[in-house]
Amino acid sequence: MTAYTSIGRLAERAGETVCLRGWLFGRRSGGRVIFLLVRDGTGVCQCVVEAASASAFAAAVKLPHECSLRVRGEVRLDDRAAGGVEVAAETVELIQGQEEYPISRKAHGIDFLLNHRHLWLRSPRQCAILKIRHTLIREIRRFFDDRGFTLIDTPILTPGAAEGAGSLFPVEYFGEEVYLAQTGQLYLESAAMALGKVYCFGPTFRAEKSKTRRHLTEFWMVEPEIAFAELPDLMALAEEMICLLVSAVLEGHAQDLVLLERDTAPLRKIVPPFPRLTYTQAVDLLHSREMKDKVEGDIGRACASLQENMLKLSALEAELPQAGKKWKQDKLTGEIQYVRETVREQEAFIEQSRERLKGAADFRWGSDLGGDEETLLCRYFDKPVIVTEYPREAKAFYMKRSPTDPRTVLNLDVLAPEGYGEIIGGSQREDDLDELMRRMKDEKMDPAPYEWYLDLRRYGSVPHGGYGLGIERTLAWICGLKHIREAIPFPRLMGRIYP
C-alpha cells in the first residue's frame, strides 16, 4: 500500500521521495517545464514537471483545474517555490476530472458563487473561514464544558412559538402543524432546574423575510441557561466568553486572518471590561453631543478618504489609454473597478451615517433599538457593548421585570464593534408564576401550551437566566466578513435553498 504525505508536513521530508494526492489548484508552464499547484486541504504545493520525464510531462499538460491527481517525486527546498518547498515530479497521475472547472481564480459575482457554493468551498478564503468556524465552535464548547455546564439537546420540532410568532417555519407533523425551533430556551430552563448549568448548541430557524448582510433563515446558536444566575452574572459570563473566543482565534489562526485581510488591531482590543449601558443610558447617548461629534468625525474622515479615492480614480483613468500592453490595461481596469466599488461604499456609508444621526436625534424612549441605533452604538465604542434593561413592551414575555424600574426588563444585548451589531441576546427570566401569567395575558397568549413551562414556576422556582450567541454573526465579525452568508458552509437565505 502506498503511503501518502500531506502537503502541510512536506518540509519534514526534504530529500525523500514522496507521494501526494489532492486537487489541481493551478498550473503554469515555461516551455520545457510545467508547474502544478496541488492542494490537499493541509496546504498547497508546487510540483515541478520537467520535459525529461516524458510521460509525467504529457500527463501534466492536459490536466484541467480542480481535477484530482496523484504525484510522486522528490521533496526539495527551493526559495523559488511559494512556501519554500516543492516536489520534483517523477510521475503524475490523473484520478478523475475532464471537464472545465466553472470557477476561475478571477472575480465572480455573488449570485454565481452562491449557485456554486459546493465548489466555492474549495477556495483558500472559504477554507480559512471554515477552519476558523471550527475553532470557534470547539472553543465555545470547551468554554462551557470547563465551567461545569452540561450539554442539553433541545428539540427542533416544537409545538408553538417561544417568541413572537410569524417568524416560524411550519412543518406538517402527522396532520398537525408544528414548527422548526427558533430557540431551545424554554426547554433549557427546565433542564437548568435539573442540572444547574446547561447549554444547547444547534441550528435554529427564523422565517423572517429579512434580506440583509446580518440575516440567515437557518443559523447556529449556543444558548447557556443557569440556575440562580442574575443579570450581572450573565453579563460577566458573556464578556469572559467573547474575550476567550477572540483570543483563541487570534492565537490559532494568524495565517488565516492574513489571508482574509482581517485587520487584527481591533480584535486585540477585545479585553475586559466591556462598556455597559442601560437602554435608558443608550438612548441618552444617542441624543448626546458626544455621539453627534463622533459620527460627524467619522463622516469627515470618510469624506477625506473618498476625496483621495476620487483623485486616485481619475489618475488611473488618465493612465489607462497610455497603457500599451493589453494585460496592463486589464490590470488597470481591475484597479479602477476596485476603487469605484470602494467609492460607492464610502458614499453609501456617508449618506447612511447622516440618516442614522438624524434618526438617533428623533429616537424616542420605548421602541426597540433598530439596526441603525445598534450600528451607532457599536461604532461609538471599540469594544463590544452590553446594553441592558430594555422597555418591557419591546421584549419577550418570559423576561423578568426590573425591580427598580418596572417599565423595563432584566435583559441584555451584546453589540459587536465595527458596525457588526447584535451577537448576543438574553435575559434573567421571570421566575414568579403570577407575574409571568399576568404578562402572558397582557400579550394575549394562550397559556395552555405553556402549562409545562409554568410548572417550572410551581415546583421550586429560582432566579435564573441565560442568553443566545449567534455563531455566524460572531464569526462574520471576527473574520471581518462583509456578509453573513460566507460564515456558514451552505447558507439558507430568503429565496435561496440551492445547493
Added chain:
RNA sequence: UCCGGCGUAGCUCAAUGGUAGAGCGGGUGGCUGUUAACCACUAGGUUGCAGGUUCGAGCCCUGCCGCCGGAGCCA
C-alpha cells in the same frame, strides 16, 4: 411586504437610439523556473422574458421573472 439598483459570451464587465466588444477561462502553437506567468492565433451571442414607441432599440416606455442592497424583525 416596501424602497432603490442591476440583468450583454462559460465568468467579470464595456458599448451618444445607428456594424455587439475587451479581459479572464477554453482550444491551438511558442518559450527551460513560473508565482493570478507571458506572447501569438482561435472558437464562443435569440443583449432575462413578453409587448410597445421608432426609419432603426442592448440603450426609451409598460408588464413579468431573476438577482443584489437596504428597511421592518431579529442572533
